[in-house]
Amino acid sequence: MTSKNYQDKAKTAATKKAAFGDDINLEEYLAATEELPYQDDPSQLPAPTREQMRQVGVIVDDASQRSGTIIQMDHSVIHSLARQEGVEVMATGQALARYDWLSDYFWQAVAVDSDKYTAHVELHQANGYFIRALPGAKTVYPIQACLYLARNKLAQNVHNIVIAEENSELHIITGCAASINEPGLHLGVSEFYVKKGAKITFTMIHSWTPDVSVRPRSGIVVEEDGLFLGNYVLMKPVKSLQMYPTARCVGENATVRFNSILVTPPGSAMDIGSRVLLDARGTRTEVISRAITTGGNIVARGYIEGSAPEVKGHLECRGLILQGEGTIHAIPELKGDLAGIDLSHEAAVGKIAEEEVEYLMARGLTRTEATAAIVRGFLRVDIEGLPPELSAELQKAVEASEQDIM
Amino acid sequence: MLEIKGLDVAVEKRQILHDVNLTIREGETHVLFGPNGAGKTTLLMAIMGFPKYVVTRGSVVFNGQDITGLPVDERARLGIGMSFQRPPVVRGVTTRDIMNVCLYGHDGETASQLAEKANLTDFLDRDINYGFSGGELKRSELMQLLAQRPNLALLDEPESGVDLVNIALIGQLINELLDKECPMRERKCMGLIITHSGHILDYVNARTGYVLYDGRIGCEGDPHEMLATIKEKGYQECIRCIAGISYDFEELSRQS
Ligand SMILES: Nc1ncnc2c1ncn2[C@@H]1O[C@H](COP(=O)(O)OP(=O)(O)OP(=O)(O)O)[C@@H](O)[C@H]1O
Numbered sequence: 001m002t003s004k005n006y007q008d009k010a011k012t013a014a015t016k017k018a019a020f021g022d023d024i025n026l027e028e029y030l031a032a033t034e035e036l037p038y039q040d041d042p043s044q045l046p047a048p049t050r051e052q053m054r055q056v057g058v059i060v061d062d063a064s065q066r067s068g069t070i071i072q073m074d075h076s077v078i079h080s081l082a083r084q085e086g087v088e089v090m091a092t093g094q095a096l097a098r099y100d101w102l103s104d105y106f107w108q109a110v111a112v113d114s115d116k117y118t119a120h121v122e123l124h125q126a127n128g129y130f131i132r133a134l135p136g137a138k139t140v141y142p143i144q145a146c147l148y149l150a151r152n153k154l155a156q157n158v159h160n161i162v163i164a165e166e167n168s169e170l171h172i173i174t175g176c177a178a179s180i181n182e183p184g185l186h187l188g189v190s191e192f193y194v195k196k197g198a199k200i201t202f203t204m205i206h207s208w209t210p211d212v213s214v215r216p217r218s219g220i221v222v223e224e225d226g227l228f229l230g231n232y233v234l235m236k237p238v239k240s241l242q243m244y245p246t247a248r249c250v251g252e253n254a255t256v257r258f259n260s261i262l263v264t265p266p267g268s269a270m271d272i273g274s275r276v277l278l279d280a281r282g283t284r285t286e287v288i289s290r291a292i293t294t295g296g297n298i299v300a301r302g303y304i305e306g307s308a309p310e311v312k313g314h315l316e317c318r319g320l321i322l323q324g325e326g327t328i329h330a331i332p333e334l335k336g337d338l339a340g341i342d343l344s345h346e347a348a349v350g351k352i353a354e355e356e357v358e359y360l361m362a363r364g365l366t367r368t369e370a371t372a373a374i375v376r377g378f379l380r381v382d383i384e385g386l387p388p389e390l391s392a393e394l395q396k397a398v399e400a401s402e403q404d405i406m
Numbered sequence: 407m408l409e410i411k412g413l414d415v416a417v418e419k420r421q422i423l424h425d426v427n428l429t430i431r432e433g434e435t436h437v438l439f440g441p442n443g444a445g446k447t448t449l450l451m452a453i454m455g456f457p458k459y460v461v462t463r464g465s466v467v468f469n470g471q472d473i474t475g476l477p478v479d480e481r482a483r484l485g486i487g488m489s490f491q492r493p494p495v496v497r498g499v500t501t502r503d504i505m506n507v508c509l510y511g512h513d514g515e516t517a518s519q520l521a522e523k524a525n526l527t528d529f530l531d532r533d534i535n536y537g538f539s540g541g542e543l544k545r546s547e548l549m550q551l552l553a554q555r556p557n558l559a560l561l562d563e564p565e566s567g568v569d570l571v572n573i574a575l576i577g578q579l580i581n582e583l584l585d586k587e588c589p590m591r592e593r594k595c596m597g598l599i600i601t602h603s604g605h606i607l608d609y610v611n612a613r614t615g616y617v618l619y620d621g622r623i624g625c626e627g628d629p630h631e632m633l634a635t636i637k638e639k640g641y642q643e644c645i646r647c648i649a650g651i652s653y654d655f656e657e658l659s660r661q662s
């Protein structure tokens with residue numbers, strides 16, 4: 001399809017409401033904003049900005065532990081650098097100019113007419129990151145990407161393309177943050193292509209501000225023997241965040257794992273799920289989510305569909321109501337249309353068990369310490385296959401938020 | 407010293423224990439018998455201070471301090487420890503995490519050394535009690551107490567469901583906990599042990615036993631003799647004993 005066709009298709013969806021989440025009036029937001037200057041040396045960014053980036057796992061002071069860096073502020077990619085042979089990191093616009101074939105990857109994993117948000121990204125000024133590992137290349141350190149919202153009232157449009165060519169390995173950490181204390185909107189389309197025998201681990205940490213709404217739209221296509229491992233952490237206030245990334249296992253023995261850690265404070269509404277379609281023989285998935293409310297509302301979704309022989313999927317959705325008026329609505333769904341598929345789920349929503357708190361107290365912890373230990377344990381998801389640096393970043397993000405929770 | 411004086415305990419507004427009195431002196435280990443549902447666990451939970459077990463009358467005095475209103479963690483810090491009949495699973499909290507809590511402020515053996523002793527080395531990095539067998543639960547509870555080094559150990563059926571080989575290990579762990587190896591005069595640690603089978607009597611030095619029946623204590627005496635009576639004649643013998651006591655009380659009150 002040509003880009004004109006996508007524009008036409010997007011127009012048909014320009015007012016199409018999303019299936020889930022509050023409907024956002026896009027006219028209340030600016031569709032475009034001024035270009036920001038390129039930064040050769042991101043360690044020269046203002047200290048508070050760098051600190052915010054650090055909190056979402058993006059280190060700009062010393063990038064020696066990163067295989068590449070890309071930073072988009074509002075609609076401008078203000079820095080991009082690949083530090084490793086075989087790895088490409090650049091603005092999507094720049095990549096489109098360089099590679100004719102890249103347009104073939106646009107809107108393949110996410111439909112352009114999914115809803116008004118995908119349409120908006122197609123129809124307005126947008127940028128985003130392009131990250132690619134060449135065949136057989138493996139990132140030594142994670143690549144870091146930062147999407148930063150600095151302009152009040154802006155609808156930040158982002159279109160990311162990530163490609164792991166055959167037998168390559170890409171580890172990416174994406175940190176999203178905002179500095180505004182007025183309304184803002186982040187619309188992020190991300191399309192991932194995991195080729196035969198390749199592996200992507202993608203860890204995303206969000207830290208928005210209380211008036212920002214967020215609508216990520218992600219699609220993942222995994223080919224034969226490929227692996228996609230997606231981790232998501234959102235522990236800070238946000239006005240409204242809805243996403244339901246969809247991974248399709250199209251090649252035999254492809255594997256997808258999703259882990260989400262969500263903490264919802266008062267005033268925040270989150271509708272977050274992961275969807276996996278097991279379309280080829282022997283494909284597998286595990287979808288795990290941990291949700292805590294300290295007063296906000298969470299809908300935690302999960303969907304696994306098996307439509308090929310010998311597929312296996314498990315969904316685990318656990319919610320903890322810590323205090324206040326918050327609600328957690330867990331909606332795990334399984335669909336199978338073949339004999340011989342193996343899909344299961346477990347879901348549990350509740351308060352911290354008093355019996356467990358008292359058990360720890362009998363060993364000498366105070367009530368607060370015992371509660372904290374249980375919360376920490378609840379959020380401790382052992383993520384198989386995650387490189388140690390990413391595990392450490394994830395752990396840091398979780399621990400940093402523990403104080404807020406308690 | 408532990409002094410329990412005229413203790414009434416209610417659970418969910420239902421009175422379970424009636425006028426329980428007992429005293430354990432430094433270095434002594436006492437044994438509690440009684441049929442299912444008699445209130446044995448309730449007594450231990452009340453001594454440990456779990457909020458669900460509400461003391462409606464009487465008091466618990468530990469080393470001279472009235473601890474009746476104290477929260478569980480403060481009692482733990484005063485040196486009271488308990489091994490649970492049915493400890494809960496705490497997902498995401500590992501055995502090692504809990505051992506580190508128990509070891510806090512103590513020099514001496516490490517978590518790994520204690521785990522080796524309790525034959526639980528492979529369990530340190532598992533979620534506490536998650537998927538543990540009956541016997542493993544019992545050993546894990548005692549291992550935690552060994553780390554905690556309490557002055558008063560409340561052991562709720564430490565040997566129930568333990569096989570014949572492991573019972574020796576359990577016995578050894580309890581011995582160490584109650585420092586049986588010390589001469590009687592130097593022994594400081596106190597114990598209160600609930601048992602049905604009495605197997606544990608072979609391993610501990612206990613001279614005092616009680617039968618708890620229907621929330622009341624009767625038949626204070628030598629635990630070995632008590633066990634023999636219970637085995638031979640059942641708890642019925644003790645009901646008569648309790649009835650006798652309450653009859654005496656009635657007599658007394660009529661006389662006064
Ligand atoms: N949390 C509770 N809620 C309601 N009832 C309780 C609770 N705990 C104890 N009880 C009741 O109190 C009574 C005494 O129970 P307890 O557990 O103390 O008995 P026990 O002597 O330890 O018995 P067993 O030998 O079976 O362990 C029982 O009737 C029990 O059902």
Ligand SMILES: [Mg+2]
Binds near residue numbers: 447448491
């Ligand atoms: Mg009991």
